[in-house]
Amino acid sequence: MIYIHIPFCERKCNYCAFNSKIGGAAEKNSYVDALIEEINFRGDNSEIATIYFGGGTPTTLTLNQLEKILGAVEKNFFVDKQAEITIEANPYTVLSIRNYFTTPNCSYLRGLKVLGFNRLSLGVQSFDDELLKILGRIHDSRTAIETVELAEKIFDNVSIDLMYGLPGQTLDKLRRDLDRLKNFDVQHVSIYGLEIEEGTKFFELARADKLNLPEENLCADMYDFITETLPALGFNRYEISNFAKKNFESRHNLGYWTGKKYFGFGAGAHSFDGKLRTSNTRDVATYIEKNISVVEEVVTRQAAMEEFCFLGLRIVDGISARTFEKNFGENIFDVFGKVIDKNRRLGLLEVDGEKIFLTTRGMSLGNEVFADFLL
Numbered sequence: 051m052i053y054i055h056i057p058f059c060e061r062k063c064n065y066c067a068f069n070s071k072i073g074g075a076a077e078k079n080s081y082v083d084a085l086i087e088e089i090n091f092r093g094d095n096s097e098i099a100t101i102y103f104g105g106g107t108p109t110t111l112t113l114n115q116l117e118k119i120l121g122a123v124e125k126n127f128f129v130d131k132q133a134e135i136t137i138e139a140n141p142y143t144v145l146s147i148r149n150y151f152t153t154p155n156c157s158y159l160r161g162l163k164v165l166g167f168n169r170l171s172l173g174v175q176s177f178d179d180e181l182l183k184i185l186g187r188i189h190d191s192r193t194a195i196e197t198v199e200l201a202e203k204i205f206d207n208v209s210i211d212l213m214y215g216l217p218g219q220t221l222d223k224l225r226r227d228l229d230r231l232k233n234f235d236v237q238h239v240s241i242y243g244l245e246i247e248e249g250t251k252f253f254e255l256a257r258a259d260k261l262n263l264p265e266e267n268l269c270a271d272m273y274d275f276i277t278e279t280l281p282a283l284g285f286n287r288y289e290i291s292n293f294a295k296k297n298f299e300s301r302h303n304l305g306y307w308t309g310k311k312y313f314g315f316g317a318g319a320h321s322f323d324g325k326l327r328t329s330n331t332r333d334v335a336t337y338i339e340k341n342i343s344v345v346e347e348v349v350t351r352q353a354a355m356e357e358f359c360f361l362g363l364r365i366v367d368g369i370s371a372r373t374f375e376k377n378f379g380e381n382i383f384d385v386f387g388k389v390i391d392k393n394r395r396l397g398l399l400e401v402d403g404e405k406i407f408l409t410t411r412g413m414s415l416g417n418e419v420f421a422d423f424l425l
């Protein structure tokens with residue numbers, strides 16, 4: 051698995067605490083060069099089944115820049131012919147005139163497909179203009195709709211991100227957002243509850259009591275509404291926040307939740323080789339200067355056991371007691387028996403044969419269950 055971080059955006063959204071910034075053309079060029087250098091340096095010809103370009107907004111790069119990065123990956127790894135290759139995109143960036151004119155004869159989206167991307171993840175967040183404005187998103191509802199309609203003509207695998215718990219959002223607005231999905235032919239939906247994080251505009255507004263956030267109960271109702279509506283629309287829930295039509299689950303993200311090894315390239319990107327977790331320097335200028343400081347963290351056996359449980363429990367199928375025993379040489383009930391019993395009594399966990407998984411109620415209180423698995 052390979053993750054490639056592109057830390058550039060056209061504008062900083064009001065709620066965003068991701069490692070992203072507005073970058074100029076020269077900075078983007080230098081970043082791409084640094085990225086290629088890192089890939090050349092760390093590439094080991096290993097087999098790669100999934101590649102994920104995330105950010106930031108990877109589609110702020112030109113097709114030419116993306117092609118160079120993919121070329122470096124191909125040169126330094128053995129990329130499976132059936133690999134899932136995802137790129138996150140912002141509706142505005144893929145339809146913008148700038149990108150259109152940098153790729154005459156074919157639209158930017160078609161260009162992505164030609165480069166080998168076979169999965170598009172669109173950061174729509176909402177189809178409501180008022181909410182998009184509050185979020186500080188660069189696109190409006192019309193752009194989002196046009197982008198989805200164009201994307202589904204070009205890609206067989208399109209995912210949409212939607213948000214809930216937004217300032218000024220009502221159940222009715224959320225219902226209208228989900229209703230839109232009936233008109234599209236997308237294969238995957240990710241849902242995100244708004245979190246107010248330090249360093250964002252929303253954080254300042256919330257502190258000054260100027261953010262009209264929905265009550266906790268309303269947020270819970272929104273969450274329940276989403277988890278009931280999406281399956282009725284044909285999107286099966288396969289993870290706490292992710293829903294997909296059959297066989298369109300994100301293979302890349304499933305890899306994270308099931309403890310697969312991964313390479314992360316770019317500023318702030320994390321890697322995991324099965325034992326050691328490393329993360330690159332977060333600052334873009336420092337990364338470009340090649341002063342990459344790599345922070346290393348040895349994943350202890352105990353941490354690996356905890357992660358196996360709380361990452362695996364995110365998936366609807368849950369975790370396998372047999373796999374736990376195979377990986378760690380111990381019976382999961384000897385290690386986590388008390389935690390499992392407690393959460394079963396609370397109706398948050400279920401055990402069926404060798405499978406342990408969250409109940410529907412457990413899914414909505416996932417963080418509480420996961421905290422229990424920290425030994």
Ligand code: SF4
Nearest residue numbers: 059062063066070106
């Ligand atoms: S587009 Fe995404 S990464 Fe960029 S500022 Fe907005 S939320 Fe953050």
